[in-house]
Amino acid sequence: MYRVTLIPGDGIGPSITEAAVRVIEATGVAISWDEQQAGLAGIERHKDPLPEQTIASIAQNKVALKGPLTTQLGKGFRSVNVALRKEFDLYINLRPAKSFEGVPSRYNNVDIVMFRENIEEFYSGIEHYIDAQKSAAETIGIITRYGSERIVRAAFDYARANGRKMVTIVHKANIMKFTGGLFLEVGRKVAEEFPDIRCNDVIIDNMAMQLVLNPNQFDVIVTTNLFGDILSDLCSGLVGGLGVAPGANIGKEAAIFEAVHGSAPDIAGKDIANPSALILASAMMLNHLGEQRAAEKIYAAIRETLRNPHEVTRDLNPDSAVGTKQFAEYIVQHIKTN
Ligand code: NAI
Ligand code: MG
Numbered sequence: 001m002y003r004v005t006l007i008p009g010d011g012i013g014p015s016i017t018e019a020a021v022r023v024i025e026a027t028g029v030a031i032s033w034d035e036q037q038a039g040l041a042g043i044e045r046h047k048d049p050l051p052e053q054t055i056a057s058i059a060q061n062k063v064a065l066k067g068p069l070t071t072q073l074g075k076g077f078r079s080v081n082v083a084l085r086k087e088f089d090l091y092i093n094l095r096p097a098k099s100f101e102g103v104p105s106r107y108n109n110v111d112i113v114m115f116r117e118n119i120e121e122f123y124s125g126i127e128h129y130i131d132a133q134k135s136a137a138e139t140i141g142i143i144t145r146y147g148s149e150r151i152v153r154a155a156f157d158y159a160r161a162n163g164r165k166m167v168t169i170v171h172k173a174n175i176m177k178f179t180g181g182l183f184l185e186v187g188r189k190v191a192e193e194f195p196d197i198r199c200n201d202v203i204i205d206n207m208a209m210q211l212v213l214n215p216n217q218f219d220v221i222v223t224t225n226l227f228g229d230i231l232s233d234l235c236s237g238l239v240g241g242l243g244v245a246p247g248a249n250i251g252k253e254a255a256i257f258e259a260v261h262g263s264a265p266d267i268a269g270k271d272i273a274n275p276s277a278l279i280l281a282s283a284m285m286l287n288h289l290g291e292q293r294a295a296e297k298i299y300a301a302i303r304e305t306l307r308n309p310h311e312v313t314r315d316l317n318p319d320s321a322v323g324t325k326q327f328a329e330y331i332v333q334h335i336k337t338n
Contacts, residue, residue, distance in 0.1 A: 002289055005057045006033040009067025010040045011263025012273035012324075017067040019275035019328035020282045023301075026332040027294035029286060034061055038080050039069030039263075049077045055087060064256040065285055067278065068263040078125055084256060085118050090249035091147065092154050093118040093228060094284075095260055097235035097245060102307035103316055105240040110215045112235050113164070115155035116228025118249055120147045121179070123225045143179040143224065148186040154250075155222035156194040167191065169201040170223035170231065183224055208234060232260055243274030243315045244306070246281035248288070257285040271323035274313040276302060279331065301334035 006021070008014040024031060036054040037045045045051070049069075058064050071079040084090070093116035099108055120143055127139040155167050169187040173180035184201055191199035202210065204227050211218065211231070215238045223231065236245030242261035249256040259277030267273055279302060286295040309317045311330040322330075 001030045001032055002063070003032045003034055003061045004285070005054070005061045005064035006035045007038050007054065007064060007066040007069075008035070008041065009038070009263060010070040011068060011265045011268035013039075013041075013067025013069070013263055015269075015271060015324045016259070016273055016275040016278045017065065019324050020065060020278045022328050023279050023298060023331050023335070024282050024286070024294075026335045027286070027291075027297050029289075029291050029294045038066075038084070039071075042080070043077075049080045050083050050087075058084070058088060058254055058256070062254045063285060063289065064254070065278075065282060066256050066258045068259060068261060070263045070265065079123075081258075082123050082125065085249050086124075088249075088251050088254040088256070089119065090251040090254065090256060091117065091119050091150055092250040093232075093247060094158075094250060095228075095232040095235070095245065095247045096284075097232070097239050099239045100244060100303060100306045102309065102312075103240035103244060105238060107215055107238055110235075110239050112215060112218050112238075113158065113162075113220045114228060114232050114235060115151055115158070115220065115222040116232060117147060117151040117223070117225050118228075119225070120144060121225040123229075141179060141226075143182055145182060145186055148183045149190060152187045152190040152222050155220050156190060156197055159197045159220045160194060164197070164220050166198040166200070166219040167194075168207075168218055168221050169199065170204055170207045170221055170227055171201060172204050172227070174203055180224075187222065204231075207231065211235065211238065236260055241315060242277065243313065244276045244280065246277050246279075246284055248281065248284050250288075255285075255288055257281040257288070271325060272314055273324050274315050275324050275328055276306070279328070297335050297338065298331070300338055301331045304334045304338075305330045 008017045095114040097112045099110045121141040130136045171180045171184045173184040245260035283295040283298040
């Protein structure tokens with residue numbers, strides 16, 4: 001029996017986590033869910049966006065499944081997602097973007113794995129207005145040799161372990177000669193230890209264009225925090241959108257599995273959100289727990305569901321009336337009949 005922290009989250013979070021839990025339970029893997037609050041729900045329940053007991057629960061269980069958390073724009077409490085990543089030193093943000101048969105998108109056979117540095121640079125929250133008039137503002141982005149080395153190494157280790165052929169280092173070392181330069185230099189050095197994996201490097205702006213033009217030329221991508229955040233949404237757009245893009249935040253001591261997307265307040269509470277991203281993240285979680293067969297069951301069932309336009313939510317087929325719950329039910333049925 002595994003014990004896993006479950007954070008339902010805000011907006012569409014509770015409905016997609018409920019769907020993910022249903023699907024995980026259908027695989028037969030026994031999990032005891034330790035439900036905890038964070039984000040707006042944390043404030044409501046405990047007057048704290050990141051309550052002590054939530055942190056304690058993750059520290060003890062080492063694995064969490066998390067719905068999206070709302071963060072206000074330009075004000076309010078600091079991002080709880082960022083705080084959690086820092087708290088548990090989850091330096092790897094692993095975000096696969098894979099095409100699914102039947103999901104409308106511009107390309108077929110996209111299979112990209114993004115490694116985004118998850119702690120440093122512009123997300124470290126070192127920022128301030130320079131005066132009371134807010135006449136200027138400064139955000140400090142620090143990139144360390146240590147942080148760069150471990151994320152690039154994680155990308156190459158993954159490539160080697162998973163039969164991947166190429167790692168692309170994405171940077172802006174032409175303009176940010178120090179921070180970008182350091183990341184690129186360290187990246188190239190780590191690459192020398194992996195002569196069996198091809199390595200190239202591409203400047204971020206060109207990378208955005210190349211990904212849109214021909215995503216199939218890429219395999220594993222490794223990049224800094226902000227570029228990785230932007231490029232992972234871009235990559236999800238290449239395979240059908242945020243509805244099908246899972247992610248994992250991984251450190252040495254703990255791992256938190258979530259969707260790439262946010263709390264989608266525009267569609268919250270309507271039973272129309274696509275739970276696929278969090279369900280795919282659940283499969284990543286099962287792999288992490290060593291439950292490969294259960295993970296494969298979920299992948300197979302999701303592939304089967306996504307192939308049928310009458311079984312998907314309306315983000316994937318505007319004519320469909322299938323809701324979040326019903327969608328999860330189709331996946332559960334496929335798991336049970338396979
Ligand atoms: P968002 O990812 O929530 O939504 C962007 C667009 O995609 C919206 O039109 C939304 O309806 C759609 N969408 C997202 N997930 C979907 C799903 N599962 N099914 C169907 N459509 C879906 O991004 P947005 O609106 O920029 O941010 C909303 C809030 O989420 C913000 O407070 C932001 O800080 C937070 N956020 C949290 C994240 C996390 O918890 N890891 C990640 C990204 C944003
Ligand atoms: Mg993002």
